[in-house]
Amino acid sequence: MKWSEICIHTTNEAIEPISNILHETGSSGVVIEDPLDLTAERDDFFGEIYELNVDEYPEEGVYIKAYLPVNSFLGETVNEIKQAINNLMLYDINLGRNQITLSEIHEEEWATAWKKYYKPVKISKKITIIPTWEDYEAVSSDEVIIELDPGMAFGTGTHPTTVLSIQGIERYIEENDNVIDVGCGSGVLSIAAGLLGAKEVYAFDLDEIAVKSTKLNAKLNKVDKKIVTKQNNLLDRVSMKADMIVSNILAEIIVRFVEDAWHNLKTNGIFITSGIIQAKKQMVVDKLNQQGFRILEINEMEDWVSIIARKNQ
Known part of the structure; x- marks a missing residue:
């Protein structure tokens, strides 16, 4: 062909x-x-x-x-x-x-x-992402390995927006947390949450192919029992309460569902947002503050920004 x-x-x-x-x-x-x-x-x-x-x-x-x-x-x-x-x-x-x-x-x-573009990459203290064809052995007892096939969706998860998201998940996730991943793409954030101790992860994406990719990658990493993947527009008609919501999409999209994220988070829940360019950082910060979130961290890598906020009441 x-x-x-x-x-x-x-x-x-x-x-x-x-x-x-x-x-x-x-x-x-x-x-x-x-x-x-x-x-x-x-x-x-x-x-x-x-x-x-x-x-x-x-x-x-x-x-x-x-x-x-x-x-x-x-x-x-x-x-x-x-x-x-x-x-x-x-x-x-x-x-x-x-x-x-x-x-x-x-x-x-x-x-x-x-x-030639994809080799094992350690992107946080614990997580290393490897392409499926690479032979790789963990170098420490607490290393967490995520296998991805770049042919499935959105590369191998080493873009700065993904790295910032996973680093945030690693710092704030608690054992047995319930997590929502809004705009799951290849499912790498959902998989990271599952491997880092989440009890259950709900992965939503409007794109049917992304939903299939998330399911395939979840099975590849043996966390498919933890991850519920559905086709859905952001948090529309989602009623469950989560300990953590993660979303690596455009800033313009994030601000559309900040209010929904507030309602879908438990008290003291964590909201991790990424995919934000420098020029749109203040727009997201202002929307989070307006909703009542407390900004915990603003992290930057190259031209990208990730904002971590907490729902306090």
Whole structure:
């Protein structure tokens, strides 16, 4: 089978929404080529071994690449992707150059292309994320390993927004907590919560493919008995009370359900939000404060922000 590589030259701000668009239109995964990765030194990362070629990276912005099967619908699919990306401007998302290019790639090249981007990465004190094909042995007795297949959804969970979320979960989760994951994507936050001691996790996503990916990844990591995965729009019609709510999505989406999160949290419950760019940080802080949340932490990595708040009464 032949595949077409679609490459979007855009901004860090647009990574999450464009990745979601590509996923919804049939891509089996995305590759992010960010020049910051060439020089980044992250305090809590080790065991990260990438063979990166500087010539493959843009001088500014990022490349988002995905692979689509070459068939009679390819033209329609590409037009649909272009339109959906342009619609992001309605949400004041900076698309940068917003240049889209297509190139043909054979299946054998496509299969091997993934693997050079993904190696075991320790992203917090306890958690290491590994791709399914890597042989890896824990280096300490308390190390928690999450296995992910980047072909399922949204990469391997090493984007700064995911790292900040998991680090927050690790610091605040208590044994036997009930957790809600809003916009679960590949399910990596739900899996982390389950492996770190949650009693039950409810994982919600509007995207049916993300729901399937979460179920597959949960089973792969042997926490499928703990994780209830459902297709749902944010917290609409969710009545349960949780000890912790986590959400790694756009700031504009987070502010829409802050009130619902308040009602779905127990007293002293923790709300972990991520996927927030610097320019939108104050908007989320103001909304949380307005609702009555107490801000516990604001953490930053590269251009991304995570806010951890508590429901006090």
